Amino acid sequence: MKQQLRPAITLLALLTVITGVIYPLTVTGLAQVLFLHQANGSLIVLDGKTYGSELIGQQFDDPKYFWGRPSAAGYNAAASSGSNLGPMNPSLEEVVQARIDALHAADPENTLPIPVDLVTASASGLDPHISVASALHQISRVASARGWSEAEVTSLVEKFIEGRQFGIFGEPRVNVLLLNLALDGLQ
Amino acid sequence: MSAWLQLIIYFGTLLLLTKSLGAYMAKVYQGERVFLNPILGPVERFLYRLSGIDPRSEMTWKTYAVAMLLFNILGLIAIYLLQRLQGTLPLNPQGLGAAAPDSAWNTAVSFATNTNWQGYGGETTMSYLTQMLGMTVQNFLSAATGMAVMVALIRGIVRHTTKEIGNFWVDMTRSVLYILLPLSLVLALALVSQGVVQTFSEYKTATSLQSGETQLIAVGPAASQVAIKQLGTNGGGFFNVNSAHPLENPTPFSNFLEMLSILLIPAALCYTYGKMVGDTRQGWALLAVMTIVLVALLSVAIWSEQSGNPMLAKLGIDQAQSATNPGGNMEGKEVRFGIVNSALWATVTTAASNGSVNSMHDSFMPLGGLVPMWLMQLGEIIYGGVGSGLYGMLAFVIIAVFVSGLMVGRTPEYLGKKIEAYEMKMASIIILIPVFLVLSGTAVALMSEAGRATIYNPSAHGFSEVLYAFSSAANNNGSAFAGLGANNPFYNIALGIAMFIARYWLAIPVLAIAGSLANKKKVPASAGTLPTHTPLFIVWVIGVIIIVGALSFLPALALGPIVEHLMIFG
Numbered sequence: 001m002k003q004q005l006r007p008a009i010t011l012l013a014l015l016t017v018i019t020g021v022i023y024p025l026t027v028t029g030l031a032q033v034l035f036l037h038q039a040n041g042s043l044i045v046l047d048g049k050t051y052g053s054e055l056i057g058q059q060f061d062d063p064k065y066f067w068g069r070p071s072a073a074g075y076n077a078a079a080s081s082g083s084n085l086g087p088m089n090p091s092l093e094e095v096v097q098a099r100i101d102a103l104h105a106a107d108p109e110n111t112l113p114i115p116v117d118l119v120t121a122s123a124s125g126l127d128p129h130i131s132v133a134s135a136l137h138q139i140s141r142v143a144s145a146r147g148w149s150e151a152e153v154t155s156l157v158e159k160f161i162e163g164r165q166f167g168i169f170g171e172p173r174v175n176v177l178l179l180n181l182a183l184d185g186l187q
Numbered sequence: 188m189s190a191w192l193q194l195i196i197y198f199g200t201l202l203l204l205t206k207s208l209g210a211y212m213a214k215v216y217q218g219e220r221v222f223l224n225p226i227l228g229p230v231e232r233f234l235y236r237l238s239g240i241d242p243r244s245e246m247t248w249k250t251y252a253v254a255m256l257l258f259n260i261l262g263l264i265a266i267y268l269l270q271r272l273q274g275t276l277p278l279n280p281q282g283l284g285a286a287a288p289d290s291a292w293n294t295a296v297s298f299a300t301n302t303n304w305q306g307y308g309g310e311t312t313m314s315y316l317t318q319m320l321g322m323t324v325q326n327f328l329s330a331a332t333g334m335a336v337m338v339a340l341i342r343g344i345v346r347h348t349t350k351e352i353g354n355f356w357v358d359m360t361r362s363v364l365y366i367l368l369p370l371s372l373v374l375a376l377a378l379v380s381q382g383v384v385q386t387f388s389e390y391k392t393a394t395s396l397q398s399g400e401t402q403l404i405a406v407g408p409a410a411s412q413v414a415i416k417q418l419g420t421n422g423g424g425f426f427n428v429n430s431a432h433p434l435e436n437p438t439p440f441s442n443f444l445e446m447l448s449i450l451l452i453p454a455a456l457c458y459t460y461g462k463m464v465g466d467t468r469q470g471w472a473l474l475a476v477m478t479i480v481l482v483a484l485l486s487v488a489i490w491s492e493q494s495g496n497p498m499l500a501k502l503g504i505d506q507a508q509s510a511t512n513p514g515g516n517m518e519g520k521e522v523r524f525g526i527v528n529s530a531l532w533a534t535v536t537t538a539a540s541n542g543s544v545n546s547m548h549d550s551f552m553p554l555g556g557l558v559p560m561w562l563m564q565l566g567e568i569i570y571g572g573v574g575s576g577l578y579g580m581l582a583f584v585i586i587a588v589f590v591s592g593l594m595v596g597r598t599p600e601y602l603g604k605k606i607e608a609y610e611m612k613m614a615s616i617i618i619l620i621p622v623f624l625v626l627s628g629t630a631v632a633l634m635s636e637a638g639r640a641t642i643y644n645p646s647a648h649g650f651s652e653v654l655y656a657f658s659s660a661a662n663n664n665g666s667a668f669a670g671l672g673a674n675n676p677f678y679n680i681a682l683g684i685a686m687f688i689a690r691y692w693l694a695i696p697v698l699a700i701a702g703s704l705a706n707k708k709k710v711p712a713s714a715g716t717l718p719t720h721t722p723l724f725i726v727w728v729i730g731v732i733i734i735v736g737a738l739s740f741l742p743a744l745a746l747g748p749i750v751e752h753l754m755i756f757g
């Protein structure tokens with residue numbers, strides 16, 4: 001027991017320095033040189049003003065913008081959270097119904113089916129994306145709120161459809177913040 | 188179609204890497220030269236010299252166990268103190284205060300035992316210093332501990348008529364330096380390229396587009412920690428929602444790399460095992476057992492989640508899968524991952540004792556949630572934790588060999604070693620302790636006011652939350668049905684005890700088996716020896732695992748996910 005005490009204490013201290021100090025500092029150093037933009041949060045900076053991060057969703061409920069996933073975190077990017085509602089929790093049904101009602105109220109003429117991701121909370125509460133179907137669903141509302149033709153909005157949406165990564169991984173999707181910035185003429 | 192392609196690429200890549208990494212690790216543990224020797228050799232020798240370690244002297248199993256426990260308890264104390272004192276320490280740009288004592292105990296045990304259950308929210312609780320010197324360090328050391336114990340067991344099987352099973356300090360150091368560090372460095376940089384943050388700056392501010400209000404975006408040195416938490420089957424996230432957070436897992440490709448890392452070392456260790464016992468077929472057989480069970484349960488999870496939620500279907504929303512809509516049960520899932528990558532992650536993270544998540548398991552459909560829960564309850568042996576998964580699996584192999592030996596009336600043997608009462612007793616302890624902890628822990632929680640008070644979802648699902656929590660802690664997984672409010676004295680203390688016992692009261696009997704086997708004579712294989720690499724044996728081991736797992740947990744599962752499934756679909 002006593003014999004093992006010195007290696008235990010010394011090795012813990014030394015490996016703490018290697019894995020807890022040298023390793024993260026090395027990664028940070030290399031990351032800040034090789035991937036400056038990504039390492040610092042993929043921020044969107046236009047004319048010196050920071051509009052957010054490409055990777056972090058924001059709250060949108062104005063009819064003239066595309067809306068993102070519902071968020072259990074209120075899109076607070078300093079306190080991520082999912083809803084954790086179970087599949088048969090009555091509260092889940094209530095909040096989903098309320099979201100459906102809000103979509104209908106903002107665009108009563110719309111008869112397209114509502115895609116599931118547009119009315120269910122994301123895992124992080126910060127999901128920057130919606131499905132392509134959810135973007136298409138909102139075109140009529142955004143067009144009429146802005147007084148644009150649906151064709152104009154559609155062509156813009158099409159520019160922002162991201163396919164599967166390398167044609168293989170993940171799901172096709174649309175980045176809501178980037179699309180809305182483009183709608184406002186900010187690119 | 189694309190789902191199949193993604194699954195095939197995932198398992199294909201995993202199998203491709205298994206052999207080369209497995210062979211490399213066998214060299215590392217046998218003390219042979221590897222390509223990193225010119226760089227790491229001097230570092231290794233420097234560490235030994237400063238710590239007074241003679242790398243050539245070996246230990247008995249008892250000394251090995253003492254060294255392992257001592258090292259882990261010191262690490263546990265260090266991470267506890269870091270959390271309590273972080274308010275007065277540097278690298279704390281957000282000025283976060285000390286964690287409460289019960290929370291700090293829970294987190295310290297959690298990270299030292301390779302569980303990485305998180306009662307706390309990362310970005311709101313832990314300073315950068317605590318994340319680095321506490322979390323990141325224990326991610327390495329707890330993983331290396333599991334690998335060291337595993338290697339000691341392999342030596343016990345290989346050697347004969349000796350009391351020595353290796354040197355803990357050497358196995359530990361070599362695991363960190365030659366295996367975990369290089370892999371983490373490469374993975375961390377690949378993750379940063381995808382958008383995982385790695386910075387020491389304070390949280391970023393932006394102006395929200397619609398409201399014009401200031402948005403505060405949590406950042407930090409995440410990539411370095413995320414890499415090792417995936418590779419070391421740790422699972423403790425940098426941010427509260429773990430790898431669902433877009434800055435912890437930003438793209439489908441980062442998701443692929445992180446998922447691959449979960450199973451990479453556990454799979455490769457099977458090959459290392461085969462290599463070290465001198466018969467690679469033995470390793471492939473164990474990998475086959477693991478993969479068959481995994482794939483069967485994976486298909487249940489994907490099917491369950493892709494089918495969607497009937498409670499929402501009746502509200503008239505579109506849950507059908509199409510080219511433009513991932514469909515399915517999207518509550519608690521991210522669009523970039525969709526259903527397939529969320530269900531795949533949930534399955535592999537609980538098959539291995541990783542416990543990181545990229546979706547919220549609490550919002551899974553009942554059978555989708557049953558899969559991760561049962562995978563943990565099987566004892567974290569379907570791949571399992573790095574090292575710990577394989578030694579848990581070998582406990583099942585011992586049981587399987589023993590039972591089959593009884594059936595034909597011969598003394599059971601495994602790889603030339605007689606399996607006798609002592610090994611059987613130790614293997615039974617290894618298998619029964621987690622079962623006892625899960626079921627008694629759940630029972631105590633449900634019978635006490637404090638245990639029931641923080642259940643979030645009503646009805647059978649609330650029961651599942653508690654069962655899941657104890658399944659996770661008592662098998663050192665760390666994932667959660669996160670609706671359960673677990674950051675309170677009752678759960679912090681109870682789950683902390685479960686994690687502590689599950690880790691060390693399993694590792695000790697494993698080392699005891701190693702010591703006992705090392706001491707035995709080798710018996711030559713005869714016509715009556717049961718070959719342990721055949722399809723028959725693979726099916727037999729699967730049968731033993733499923734029977735033990737089902738007998739132990741079906742009654743409890745019936746009260747949770749099974750009854751909930753019947754309530755929705757019945």
